[in-house]
Amino acid sequence: MDFELPEEHLAFRDVVRRWVDNEVPKEWARKLEADEHNYPFELWDKFSEVGFHGIGISEEYGGQGGDVLMQMVLARELARSLGGLAWIWGITSFAGSKSIGIYGSAEQKKKFLPQIAAGELRAAIAFTEPAGGTDLLGAMGTTAERVDGGWKINGEKIWSSSAHVADYLLLIARSDKNAEKKHQGLTLFWVPTNTPGIKITPLAKLGMRSMGSCSIHLEDVFVPAELVLGEPHKAWYMLLPTLNNERIMVGAFCLGVLDGVLEDALDYVKQRKAFGGIIGRFQSLQHYIADIATMQKTTELMLNFCADKQARGENVGVEANMLKLIASENANKAADMGIQILGGMGYSAETDMQRYWRDSRLWRIGPITNEMVRNGIAESLGLPRSF
Numbered sequence: 001m002d003f004e005l006p007e008e009h010l011a012f013r014d015v016v017r018r019w020v021d022n023e024v025p026k027e028w029a030r031k032l033e034a035d036e037h038n039y040p041f042e043l044w045d046k047f048s049e050v051g052f053h054g055i056g057i058s059e060e061y062g063g064q065g066g067d068v069l070m071q072m073v074l075a076r077e078l079a080r081s082l083g084g085l086a087w088i089w090g091i092t093s094f095a096g097s098k099s100i101g102i103y104g105s106a107e108q109k110k111k112f113l114p115q116i117a118a119g120e121l122r123a124a125i126a127f128t129e130p131a132g133g134t135d136l137l138g139a140m141g142t143t144a145e146r147v148d149g150g151w152k153i154n155g156e157k158i159w160s161s162s163a164h165v166a167d168y169l170l171l172i173a174r175s176d177k178n179a180e181k182k183h184q185g186l187t188l189f190w191v192p193t194n195t196p197g198i199k200i201t202p203l204a205k206l207g208m209r210s211m212g213s214c215s216i217h218l219e220d221v222f223v224p225a226e227l228v229l230g231e232p233h234k235a236w237y238m239l240l241p242t243l244n245n246e247r248i249m250v251g252a253f254c255l256g257v258l259d260g261v262l263e264d265a266l267d268y269v270k271q272r273k274a275f276g277g278i279i280g281r282f283q284s285l286q287h288y289i290a291d292i293a294t295m296q297k298t299t300e301l302m303l304n305f306c307a308d309k310q311a312r313g314e315n316v317g318v319e320a321n322m323l324k325l326i327a328s329e330n331a332n333k334a335a336d337m338g339i340q341i342l343g344g345m346g347y348s349a350e351t352d353m354q355r356y357w358r359d360s361r362l363w364r365i366g367p368i369t370n371e372m373v374r375n376g377i378a379e380s381l382g383l384p385r386s387f
């Protein structure tokens with residue numbers, strides 16, 4: 001039993017940590033995030049320059065390679081400073097390199113992966129619909145109809161993060177109205193955002209502000225047959241195996257937030273004074289710090305366990321659900337304690353605790369709600385499906 005990362009990954013972690021401290025420090029991230037309606041292109045460009053968009057893409061396609069452990073290390077280190085803005089890297093990595101890399105044809109890989117690796121192509125995920133994200137399949141009203149040379153898509157999507165600055169949408173639509181079951185008859189499309197008939201509108205929200213999350217209206221949008229990913233009508237069967245990877249990445253982002261919260265809380269209690277000494281001598285604050293450190297360690301152990309199992313090709317379905325659950329609840333609870341430790345400064349836009357809290361609040365809801373995650377865990381214990 002070895003709970004430590006391999007040497008190669010530890011070395012990568014050190015390089016990324018130095019890069020983060022020099023290039024994307026917390027003060028800078030705070031300013032970017034506060035600028036609610038402006039997408040941080042500078043951040044995207046910094047990722048391009050250092051080659052992070054190519055992590056997870058094989059060298060054959062211009063990428064840097066890197067297994068799930070490497071992606072986990074990168075996600076954690078980025079989130080320590082960037083909080084939710086780490087998704088600026090994560091969305092295209094997940095929607096773009098994973099989807100094309102896993103379901104794409106040889107031509108699609110050859111065309112799109114080098115562009116993604118070079119930071120020349122941004123993607124967004126357009127799955128959720130206004131009628132519901134948890135019951136995604138039951139609520140899905142977006143349709144794709146076969147037409148000459150391709151498909152015609154009509155419908156509405158919501159919460160598609162960074163869609164307003166994306167070149168392509170990874171979009172799921174109902175392509176066979178006569179399918180017997182709701183997880184059948186679905187197709188995955190790679191839709192250019194400049195196609196006529198697409199209207200994208202950013203929405204106001206609590207956190208992850210400058211990233212932009214959008215509603216998308218699709219009216220008679222033509223998508224050529226060569227931009228279907230994988231086999232038509234089989235999208236759900238293709239997507240299911242990738243969900244564990246997504247949960248592991250969310251776990252890594254949450255752990256990054258826990259790292260950021262702990263170091264900021266420790267710094268603060270060592271220099272802030274009350275009643276003639278530093279506030280770090282008060283037992284109640286020491287207990288908060290001890291709780292945050294314990295949440296950090298348990299999240300780290302669970303994350304390393306899941307990522308290692310996934311990298312070895314083993315089934316990690318239930319544990320990845322458990323990881324997503326504890327990581328998001330720990331990160332958000334720790335950020336809340338962090339605000340308390342900093343007192344009024346924790347509520348101030350001049351420190352990062354409020355940003356960590358707002359950003360990590362999302363991970364209890366998306367990409368899957370913690371209620372739904374708990375449903376899955378309970379079912380794995382033999383209990384009947386409750387919905």
Ligand SMILES: Cc1cc2nc3c(=O)[nH]c(=O)nc-3n(C[C@H](O)[C@H](O)[C@H](O)COP(=O)(O)OP(=O)(O)OC[C@H]3O[C@@H](n4cnc5c(N)ncnc54)[C@H](O)[C@@H]3O)c2cc1C
Binds near residue numbers: 158161162365387
């Ligand atoms: C900032 C932000 C960014 C996002 N980015 C993206 C993105 O890039 N792409 C994308 O496709 N989506 C994105 N999402 C959508 C996200 O994945 C959904 O919000 C999430 O899946 C929940 O769906 P919903 O909001 O429709 O809530 P609902 O499904 O309406 O759920 C409402 C409540 O009912 C509960 N509930 C529903 N069914 C059950 C059940 N069976 N048992 C117990 N409780 C249940 C839920 O847990 C929740 O508490 C984003 C959302 C936000 C807020």
